[in-house]
Amino acid sequence: xxxxxxxxxxxxxxxxxxxxxxxxxxxxxxxxxxxxxxxxxxxxxxxxxxxxxxxxxxxxxxxxxxxxxxxxxxxxxxxxxxxxxxxxxxxxxxxxxxxxxxxxxxxxxxxxxxxxxxxxxxxxxxxxxxxxxxxxxxxxxxxx
Numbered sequence: 001x002x003x004x005x006x007x008x009x010x011x012x013x014x015x016x017x018x019x020x021x022x023x024x025x026x027x028x029x030x031x032x033x034x035x036x037x038x039x040x041x042x043x044x045x046x047x048x049x050x051x052x053x054x055x056x057x058x059x060x061x062x063x064x065x066x067x068x069x070x071x072x073x074x075x076x077x078x079x080x081x082x083x084x085x086x087x088x089x090x091x092x093x094x095x096x097x098x099x100x101x102x103x104x105x106x107x108x109x110x111x112x113x114x115x116x117x118x119x120x121x122x123x124x125x126x127x128x129x130x131x132x133x134x135x136x137x138x139x140x141x142x143x144x
Contacts (some may be wrong), residue, residue, distance in 0.1 A: 001096035026065035
């Protein structure tokens with residue numbers, strides 16, 4: 001889902017703080033976060049960037065934006081390119097979207113297999129275990 005992030009030493013400490021009139025919020029052009037930011041921060045100055053998510057982190061880090069809105073897994077992953085503690089990622093989500101995989105239209109057997117596999121790893125706990133390790137924490141860094 002979409003989350004809000006700021007520079008660690010920012011005056012913006014909560015998502016609510018980012019709702020102040022004139023707050024500069026960096027988003028990706030055409031992404032879900034752009035729509036979510038416009039709804040959540042109607043008085044903010046939404047700055048849409050064309051390109052990849054690291055642009056948003058750069059904009060916030062360089063002071064071109066006060067806050068950024070992007071997918072939480074992207075923010076967590078991309079923020080590892082900066083020194084630890086450079087950003088504050090707000091704990092609340094603006095939205096929650098399911099993770100998805102795509103298959104070719106002419107591969108119905110693959111689609112059935114993937115759905116069965118995802119059902120199985122959801123039931124036996126492997127999906128959550130992998131999400132907790134790879135997405136919801138930085139534990140993987142110690143091992144790689």
